[in-house]
Amino acid sequence: MSLFDLFSGDRRTPDAAPARPLPADPVGERIPVIELVDVAKTYRMGTQEVHAVRNVSLRIDAGEFVAIIGPSGSGKSTLMNVIGCLDVLSSGEYRLAGEDVGVMDEVELAHVRNRRIGFVFQQFHLLPSLSAWRNVELPLVYAGVGREQRRRRAVEALTRVGLGDRIDHKPGELSGGQQQRVAVARALVGDPALLLADEPTGNLDSTATEDALLLFDELHRQGRTIVLITHETEVAERAQRVVRVRDGVVQPDERPVGAPV
């Protein structure tokens, strides 16, 4: 590898990768946002093979608000990593918004994460040295959006989560609830197909939790597809649909009473 290559970008640009649309849906339905078919993920711990998830088939359509719930060690984190394109499958197929993610390499996966998925993490994962809007613009930086537009869209996203007056605050100057809202704004700024929240209320007090959940409700009403991973039943109950994971296997669907079908 020459010095020039070290500095230059990847030779294969993700934009040039051919899109892999599904063959026309036989039933004529919309393309699902998430389609997992018989997915398994196996880790190797020393000489032992650990089946973190196996035989998982899951379909989530656009506009759904799905909670994935399970106790710790159930494999829900692995499922979240798989859905979030942060980890590769051991077997099975995964199509995200019609693209076959299972065959993608690291660079293509980065591109997919950037364009298709908005992450909200339990620990917020904001960069402490950057102001709120600089944190929010990060996905757009990697998408190659110009600075003017990045700032405009970041401020828009912050306004949408009710922090329009805090754009220049650093994370350290914001409360936990506000930090999580910055993180939600960051997840929204790229207008992704999927909002993937991993224990988003795990580090929040009850008031901030309620706040955050109201925000998710609001986003759901606006038509966002949301997948929320949690171990708290009360949080899961806010979703339209609950997927239970136990011992690496997805249990049959159940819908909270009174939730719209």
Add this chain to the structure above:
Amino acid sequence: MRWVETLRTGLDAIVSHRLRSGLTMLGILIGIAAVILTVGLGLGSQQQVGAQISSLGSNLLIVSPGSSTSGGVRGGFGSASTLTAADAAALASPVAAPDIGAVAPVKSSSLSVTAGSSNWTTAVVGTSADWATVRSRTLAAGRFLSAADVADQAAVAVLGSETATELFGTTDVVGRTVTVNGVDLEVVGVLAPAGSDSSSNLDDQVLAPLPTVANRIVGGTNKESVSTIYLQAASAGQLSAAYQEAQALLLSLHHVTDSGAADWTIASQQSLLSTVTSVSRTLTVLLTGIAALSLLVGGIGVMNIMLVSVSERTREIGLRKALGAPPSAIRRQFLVEATILGLAGGLLGAALGIGGARVLPRLLSTDIVVSPLAVGGSIAIAVLIGVVFGVYPATRAARLAPIDALRSE
């Protein structure tokens, strides 16, 4: 990700870790300043010595007594006074040595000189009337020694300007008398100041006719011997011919057949210059080597800090990857950070070096010549160090798996 963004991200990271970045730069900064100063010192001393050697006079040949061999033991250079006033007289002959224009034998002794109640120990030099021409010296007052003074063993003297000041408190001393070893000498002239060369103060000496010094002042059994003979070629083009004639004459006068056994040495300004240049070049190479080592240490410091930075910012890297940064963008970010550290260290080091080159000559007696090549070259080296020592940490950062990176605390 655009270049501007990469650059901004790198700068952000450096600015948000000011102390650490500053300390990292310090290593490179010192290395670069040291390179610029040592190269400058080497160049400066070469120029200085070059100027001194040409100040000796023009078209000059210097005949020094060589080693003497006694009882099988070969003494060191200059260990014997094998040159005599007769040698000087022979070399001055226009028939035997037509290419030699002027000859100034020198017999120098350190003696106490008194004038009234003050006394001063200085070099008392016996020489010929040609000395002023050969050594390119001019007079501030009075006249130089004349051929008649030399022939008559006249009791006259020409003083260096500092000697005059030490003895009389003024340089307006023509016509006054100094006493050396009980011999009263009338001051007939004062030399114009010329500064110092590497071995002596050119403005602190007493010049008198060679026979006066040899016979009346110093005396002893070795009256005929002289310490050095300065020769001036009639013109620049005749320098090598003058050298040949001097060598041939001395061979016959000293009854030596093999020039390898000669008990004298003839040096030209050129040969002196090349000796001094090669010595100072060796010194410069040595010092630059040490400076380069300190740059290497600085580079390792950059790598160390970048590795610390990568492991400290594992979560940031994980987050950036989760948000869509491809490995190449992460690698570039850290590489740019290391390069900025190198460049900033190089620029600050160059500034320090140039500043030092202004200030240090006032404390030391040598000149420091800042060469643009050394400045440009060392800044380039600093950048290169940043790149080279940044590659490994940057590659490590790029290889981190996003899930592991996000999970780390």
